[in-house]
Amino acid sequence: GAVVSQHPSRVICKSGTSVKIECRSLDFQATTMFWYRQFPKQSLMLMATSNEGSKATYEQGVEKDKFLINHASLTLSTLTVASAHPEDSSFYICSARDRGSGGNTIYFGEGSWLTVV
Amino acid sequence: GEDVEQSLFLSVREGDSSVINCTYTDSSSTYLYWYKQEPGAGLQLLTYIFSNMDMKQDQRLTVLLNKKDKHLSLRIADTQTGDSAIYFCAESSSGYSTLTFGKGTMLLVSP
Numbered sequence: 001g002a003v004v005s006q007h008p009s010r011v012i013c014k015s016g017t018s019v020k021i022e023c024r025s026l027d028f029q030a031t032t033m034f035w036y037r038q039f040p041k042q043s044l045m046l047m048a049t050s051n052e053g054s055k056a057t058y059e060q061g062v063e064k065d066k067f068l069i070n071h072a073s074l075t076l077s078t079l080t081v082a083s084a085h086p087e088d089s090s091f092y093i094c095s096a097r098d099r100g101s102g103g104n105t106i107y108f109g110e111g112s113w114l115t116v117v
Numbered sequence: 118g119e120d121v122e123q124s125l126f127l128s129v130r131e132g133d134s135s136v137i138n139c140t141y142t143d144s145s146s147t148y149l150y151w152y153k154q155e156p157g158a159g160l161q162l163l164t165y166i167f168s169n170m171d172m173k174q175d176q177r178l179t180v181l182l183n184k185k186d187k188h189l190s191l192r193i194a195d196t197q198t199g200d201s202a203i204y205f206c207a208e209s210s211s212g213y214s215t216l217t218f219g220k221g222t223m224l225l226v227s228p
Binding site for chain 2: 043
């Protein structure tokens with residue numbers, strides 16, 4: 001089946017530094033990728049929608065200057081947490097819409113645990 | 118706005134059937150999905166159903182859709198301990214819109 005890979009799966013960074021998380025669709029082209037944040041024992045919160053070759057669309061309340069999204073190709077989107085702080089510690093999950101399925105199949109990555117110390 | 122509701126917890130014994138229920142409010146929902154999330158992991162797409170279908174079966178999984186009542190269910194036959202996870206129901210109004218998720222149902226399967 002289709003696979004979406006996220007890297008790194010776990011990252012610890014110092015407060016004030018930036019960290020980049022990659023999301024790749026391994027065997028399909030993704031028209032759109034989504035970035036979510038998940039707090040413990042809660043559902044997923046959509047942060048932004050990333051379209052290849054254009055600017056990401058951010059959800060209300062999500063700081064675009066802090067969570068930088070780049071969708072450079074049909075198989076890669078990156079999320080950069082700029083000047084991370086402890087409150088940014090969370091589980092970040094990406095998903096990708098399979099263009100070949102007519103757009104109605106969405107696969108998720110394994111998630112990336114970010115800990116800011 | 119759209120809303121998706123699920124019960125938060127379900128406990129079953131190994132070998133029994135599990136039924137996880139979901140209701141949604143968006144009458145324009147076209148695609149309805151079930152995802153499984155194991156602890157510390159991402160979401161695994163289990164199955165999805167189009168709104169013009171009533172039922173979809175895939176091995177141990179059966180999805181039932183009552184579009185009139187906006188009710189979706191996932192039945193897992195012969196539930197195993199490895200099925201213990203959080204199950205998310207999600208809907209989207211088209212193949213190009215975002216997903217709206219429920220809060221997830223934690224399924225606990227005891228031996």
